[in-house]
Amino acid sequence: MSRHSFITRHAAPLAASLALLLLAVCFAFPFLWMLFAGFKIDAEIFTPFPILPRVFDTANYGSLLGGEWIPYPRLFLNSLFIASAETVLGTAFACAAGYLFAKFEFRGKRVLFAAAVLTVLIPRQVMILPLFSWMHTLGLLDTPWAVILPGASSGIGLLWFTAVFKRLPDGLLDMARIEGAGEYRVFWTALPLIKPALIAFALIQFTLAWQEHLIPLVMLFSKQNLTVSIGLASLHAGSQRVPLGLIMAGCTLTLIPTALFFALAYRHFRTALGRLTEA
């Protein structure tokens, strides 16, 4: 009897755990290989097993960070700057606009909202050609701003923050009004109340900005102005014989910012999603 209940109690979690463990291993294995490939010499790399290098050779990291093939540290900082600026501007702009759309009625609101969401949802690829010639006109080509500014108004962000502020009770805002705060001041006091949503969106925005490829590929061309992705792509596609281990070392490092951000913000991300999806 007790054995029977032990089985029924554990059958489902055990089966689910085993199945998902298998899947997780499949998902993560290439990353493990990438991590160790950075320490291998090329002859070892193409045989996936044993996955551990015979000796941990740091020469790849040395010549990568020493800028032997591409100015890697510089490119990494470029990417960090671009993604951070896009995150700060995108989050702030969408948050402010979303507040107004959620909490106020004004003429032309629906049209404005629909235009912003529909137009900004348009994929980058549609915009890339005219954007290129427009940036040429503005003299911003080959500067980080050619990548940052188009990312500063996010349609997904507007949708996100409008939904978030709609769920914020008006009573909380009225308390600030009773104390005589002006409307801008009221908005300011509302921000701490949606902190998880702010952090969650910043996380999404940062991840997307960090991963961007098409816009930087078109807008940036000087060797020291590229982003990390574009730099690595040029190494991969280039005709020089770049050690694969070096490329893999470069790839491994690109995971650090997003993984770190995610680990730090995960709790807020879940809180915000949970609040939005509550029935």
Place this chain on the structure above:
Amino acid sequence: MSSSRRPPFLLLAPFFGAFLLFWAVPLAKGFWLSLQTNTLFGDPGFAGLDNYRDLIGDPRFLHALRNTVVYCAMVLVAVLPFSLLIAHGLRAVYPRLRGPLQFCLLLPGLTPPLVLSLLYLFVFNGPHGLINGVFFHPLGLRGFDWIGDPRLIKFSLVLLMLWRWTGFMTLIFLSGLEGVPRAYYDSIRVEGASAWQRLRHVTLPVLRPVTAFAAAFLLLDTFVLFEGAYVLLGGSGGTLDAGLLLVSYTYLTAFSLGNFGTAAAMSFTSLPLLILALVAILSSAGSTARRVRGAP
């Protein structure tokens, strides 16, 4: 009531400033560009709708369009149900495993697509890939040319998207599932409903808004997925153009051939299609959400 006060309109200024400058203006310019003959510098002539007419007669464009539609549909059909299944699984596993499992599943979503494509090549690249090397060659089989074979390339691209987005979509579904009140399940279980009926009549309707968001997000990303196809196929359409997507064809037309007018026309032709699909997805969310609330 807040709506009687004067709205703080300045809060709109940054968003719509950036919006006007970097979306509306280029969009208008792009439309103008699509009406010009193909010269980037120098004086382009006015071509009217010639670029659009040329497109309809271009079999490669129609091929790319069909590939893109099929590919987007395949991604949606593969990723969404799979993620829902995984989300269900994650609720069933031993709690201590939940964190590490989620981290492994999310890893591809946190990676720049370029890196992901390189790793994907390592696993699937024809004769040298890990799959063929570990599973097929030891058995004396030749294995598959996952990327070079025109019959397999779309499957390979879909698998890449599945790898990339399952973790993130699972997270979204997980939050959605936590929002389903227990009472819904209890009441339907009392009526003796099967697992399938519970899924069909409670879980799916309640998850509809979340699913719509996930679908819209996925559709947009799939439509613009450039790195995947670009790195895997070196910017071409692959063998026999079997993996030629609109995004890569547009890029090729503009930056390899220098036909900016044609490329701009190409972008605008696909636009109504995409907007229609998005509106359909998002409005289906609204209507079902209401229907659920009316249900017991």
